Amino acid sequence: MFLKIFIWPLLLNLALSTASDFTYNGFKGANLSLDGMATLTSDGLLRLTNISKHEQGHAFSTVPLQFKRSPMGTVISFSTVFVFAIAPEYSMFGGHGFAFVLSPSMHLLQTFPTRYLGLFNSSNNGNPLNHIFAVEFDTIEDAEMADINDNHVGIDINGGISNKSKPTGFISDDDGQFKNLSLVSGEPMIAWIEYDGINMQLNVTVSPLSMPKPKLALLSFTVNLSNVILDHMYAGFSASTGLPCSFHYILGWSFKMDGKVPELDISSLPRLPRAVTSSKDKTGTILMWLLLSLSVLVLMTVAAARMIMVRKKRFSELLEDWELDFELHRFSYKQLFKATRGFKDEYLLGVGGFGRVYRGVLPDTKVEVAIKRVCHESRQGVREFVAELVSLGQLQHRNLVPLLGYCRREGELILVYEYMPNRSLDKYLFCEGESTLSWSQRFWIIKGVASGLLYLHEDWERVVIHRDVKASNVLLDGDMNGRLGDFGLARLYDHGGVPQTTHLAGTVGYLAPELSRTCRVTTSSDVFAFGVFLLEVACGRRPIEPEKAEDMQVLIDWVLANWRKGTIMETRDERLGEEYVAEELELVLKLGLLCSHPLPTARPSMRRVIQLLHGNIPLPDPLLLNQLYTKDSAFVKYGGTNAYVMSCTSLSSESLLFSGR
Numbered sequence: 125m126f127l128k129i130f131i132w133p134l135l136l137n138l139a140l141s142t143a144s145d146f147t148y149n150g151f152k153g154a155n156l157s158l159d160g161m162a163t164l165t166s167d168g169l170l171r172l173t174n175i176s177k178h179e180q181g182h183a184f185s186t187v188p189l190q191f192k193r194s195p196m197g198t199v200i201s202f203s204t205v206f207v208f209a210i211a212p213e214y215s216m217f218g219g220h221g222f223a224f225v226l227s228p229s230m231h232l233l234q235t236f237p238t239r240y241l242g243l244f245n246s247s248n249n250g251n252p253l254n255h256i257f258a259v260e261f262d263t264i265e266d267a268e269m270a271d272i273n274d275n276h277v278g279i280d281i282n283g284g285i286s287n288k289s290k291p292t293g294f295i296s297d298d299d300g301q302f303k304n305l306s307l308v309s310g311e312p313m314i315a316w317i318e319y320d321g322i323n324m325q326l327n328v329t330v331s332p333l334s335m336p337k338p339k340l341a342l343l344s345f346t347v348n349l350s351n352v353i354l355d356h357m358y359a360g361f362s363a364s365t366g367l368p369c370s371f372h373y374i375l376g377w378s379f380k381m382d383g384k385v386p387e388l389d390i391s392s393l394p395r396l397p398r399a400v401t402s403s404k405d406k407t408g409t410i411l412m413w414l415l416l417s418l419s420v421l422v423l424m425t426v427a428a429a430r431m432i433m434v435r436k437k438r439f440s441e442l443l444e445d446w447e448l449d450f451e452l453h454r455f456s457y458k459q460l461f462k463a464t465r466g467f468k469d470e471y472l473l474g475v476g477g478f479g480r481v482y483r484g485v486l487p488d489t490k491v492e493v494a495i496k497r498v499c500h501e502s503r504q505g506v507r508e509f510v511a512e513l514v515s516l517g518q519l520q521h522r523n524l525v526p527l528l529g530y531c532r533r534e535g536e537l538i539l540v541y542e543y544m545p546n547r548s549l550d551k552y553l554f555c556e557g558e559s560t561l562s563w564s565q566r567f568w569i570i571k572g573v574a575s576g577l578l579y580l581h582e583d584w585e586r587v588v589i590h591r592d593v594k595a596s597n598v599l600l601d602g603d604m605n606g607r608l609g610d611f612g613l614a615r616l617y618d619h620g621g622v623p624q625t626t627h628l629a630g631t632v633g634y635l636a637p638e639l640s641r642t643c644r645v646t647t648s649s650d651v652f653a654f655g656v657f658l659l660e661v662a663c664g665r666r667p668i669e670p671e672k673a674e675d676m677q678v679l680i681d682w683v684l685a686n687w688r689k690g691t692i693m694e695t696r697d698e699r700l701g702e703e704y705v706a707e708e709l710e711l712v713l714k715l716g717l718l719c720s721h722p723l724p725t726a727r728p729s730m731r732r733v734i735q736l737l738h739g740n741i742p743l744p745d746p747l748l749l750n751q752l753y754t755k756d757s758a759f760v761k762y763g764g765t766n767a768y769v770m771s772c773t774s775l776s777s778e779s780l781l782f783s784g785r
């Protein structure tokens with residue numbers, strides 16, 4: 125590993141009172157041991173990493189500190205304070221974080237970047253022989269390190285899994301309330317780490333630079349560090365980057381054994397580079413230039429350079445090695461940008477639960493496409509998800525919307541589908557006035573969607589659960605065939621979650637009641653949503669309409685009540701007039717009820733649904749159905765759906781992301 129030791133003849137800002145205390149108000153002339161990406165800038169900033177990917181940087185005091193009075197003794201009290209700033213390459217996406225560290229050596233060798241923060245590697249993580257004490261400032265939620273979120277402070281003893289951690293923030297002296305801080309804001313913040321050797325209490329406090337030290341600590345942890353900290357240890361910092369990267373800066377640092385740490389002189393700390401957030405090193409240099417020589421020529425050069433950068437940034441996308449093996453076509457962002465004239469609003473087809481959909485015309489082939497921009501906050505799991513999409517791209521069925529390819533940008537996935545000229549079914553079903561869809565068209569669409577869903581459930585090499593069957597996800601091609609879109613998209617949210625958290629994506633009103641308990645989607649929960657879809661098509665209304673009279677709000681309950689009274693046919697879409705086949709309509713309504721039965725075991729499979737729809741087998745005996753739909757089970761459903769009405773009155777049937785433990 126590359127190692128350099130900075131020896132400066134002048135000790136400008138360094139006040140060394142004893143061998144065990146030091147204060148750096150900026151690091152000009154500081155005697156630190158640096159390695160990896162760590163460097164001292166000419167302004168006196170300690171920069172632990174730049175935005176090179178998968179790198180680490182270390183900086184240690186060159187003098188070991190004595191932590192015990194006798195070799196086998198207990199750890200003496202110590203305290204330290206430092207000012208830091210994290211400036212991510214892309215605003216709001218930090219990578220990975222940094223830590224204050226006490227280590228037996230000032231050379232941390234064979235450590236890994238990314239989640240290991242340059243402190244550990246995959247084989248020594250958690251090993252008590254490490255004798256590493258660290259306080260991490262972590263900007264990525266890593267499931268393997270059991271991270272609580274992507275903006276936390278944690279106490280790490282011998283491993284990257286924190287013994288205790290909290291979201292970054294402070295407890296206000298004024299009202300005792302927790303106020304959050306964003307580590308990746310690029311703003312300088314101040315942190316105190318204090319250990320009371322007698323009470324064995326470790327405190328970590330963070331606050332914005334402009335505030336006095338909060339009275340209450342953010343983290344307070346009782347721990348006997350005697351077995352962790354050796355006689356002599358080096359104090360310092362470690363930081364790492366991954367795919368997302370940040371500049372990690374330390375502006376000033378003070379350390380004291382056995383006493384109150386001297387305060388830093390905030391006014392004499394070095395300045396952070398200008399526009400450090402969401403910029404590259406180059407911008408900084410360009411700005412410097414501008415200041416130095418105010419010549420018009422330079423101004424013009426800079427303007428030109430900026431234009432190129434803006435252009436570059438505008439079309440920037442993410443492409444990683446693992447994607448090269450995939451067979452699904454990858455579009456360039458530039459192509460898609462051109463196809464939609466820069467994602468202009470006039471090209472917007474709709475805004476769904478997963479993002480905006482645009483109509484576009486591919487520049488070279490002039491093919492019309494639908495372009496869906498899916499925002500995702502978590503970067504984790506995107507790889508798995510894209511892999512899954514690729515395999516879904518191989519799905520070919522006349523009742524599925526073909527996926528043509530994709531493109532990836534920071535925090536965004538763009539999916540390109542074949543354009544469906546007749547748009548989505550809900551536009552026809554829920555419009556005001558005369559319906560433009562005849563019963564025969566509706567029945568044809570229902571049969572098509574059923575066979576598309578059967579293909580996903582049973583006829584492909586793997587079971588694919590759609591997770592979001594509903595009228596607005598059924599698109600109509602040029603021949604008015606119903607085609608399911610968006611299959612598998614809800615998976616993205618699953619992949620992003622930490623294992624303990626279950627995210628349930630779907631749409632209110634179509635979620636099977638058992639999902640609120642198990643959060644496990646199955647083919648049977650798809651069948652439930654399909655049942656609701658059947659009722660939507662037959663009744664021409666949305667599954668939940670809060671503005672209706674109470675007994676009519678929930679579609680399933682209303683149809684069920686009518687069926688009990690023997691008036692099920694009265695729930696049909698009035699706009700059909702007399703133009704319908706009574707047997708078919710009745711079949712669809714009853715099948716809708718059967719499919720959306722509260723008990724998963726009572727629902728038919730999609731294969732059976734197809735047989736029923738084609739009249740190959742008769743519907744189960746109505747009496748039997750009635751028994752299945754007992755009062756008790758109906759209650760389950762009432763409880764379920766009504767709860768959704770309560771919490772979602774203003775959301776109508778938009779996609780919702782449920783999360784819970």
Ligand SMILES: *[C@@H]1O[C@H](CO)[C@@H](O)[C@H](O)[C@H]1NC(C)=O
Nearest residue numbers: 160161162163174175176405
């Ligand atoms: C980061 O710093 C290293 C060494 O200091 C240098 O080689 C590398 O080019 C820098 N990376 C970027 C992206 O500036």
Ligand SMILES: *[C@@H]1O[C@H](CO)[C@@H](O)[C@H](O)[C@H]1NC(C)=O
Nearest residue numbers: 130131132133155156186187
């Ligand atoms: C810096 O630290 C090294 C290693 O401890 C030491 O040899 C050197 O004398 C120090 N330099 C200054 C200027 O203090």
Ligand SMILES: *[C@@H]1O[C@H](CO)[C@@H](O)[C@H](O)[C@H]1NC(C)=O
Nearest residue numbers: 233234235244245246247248
């Ligand atoms: C991890 O670091 C230890 C030294 O602390 C070293 O012995 C070991 O080989 C390293 N493991 C890996 C996988 O690099």
Ligand SMILES: *[C@@H]1O[C@H](CO)[C@@H](O)[C@H](O)[C@H]1NC(C)=O
Nearest residue numbers: 250281282283285286287347
């Ligand atoms: C801290 O966590 C490490 C493992 O990550 C564990 O070995 C150690 O016992 C923990 N220490 C305390 C005091 O909880």
Ligand SMILES: *[C@@H]1O[C@H](CO)[C@@H](O)[C@H](O)[C@H]1NC(C)=O
Nearest residue numbers: 275293303304305306307309
């Ligand atoms: C703090 O949290 C609230 C709510 O979670 C959020 O709206 C706000 O932006 C956060 N502030 C910072 C500085 O991250």
Ligand SMILES: *[C@@H]1O[C@H](CO)[C@@H](O)[C@H](O)[C@H]1NC(C)=O
Nearest residue numbers: 318319320325327340341344
């Ligand atoms: C740690 O914080 C608690 C309150 O948050 C305080 O009572 C205690 O004295 C602090 N200990 C140290 C060592 O600062």
Ligand SMILES: *[C@@H]1O[C@H](CO)[C@@H](O)[C@H](O)[C@H]1NC(C)=O
Nearest residue numbers: 196197198324348349350351
């Ligand atoms: C802390 O740990 C050391 C080493 O195991 C032990 O000698 C000491 O008694 C412990 N202190 C307390 C208060 O438990």
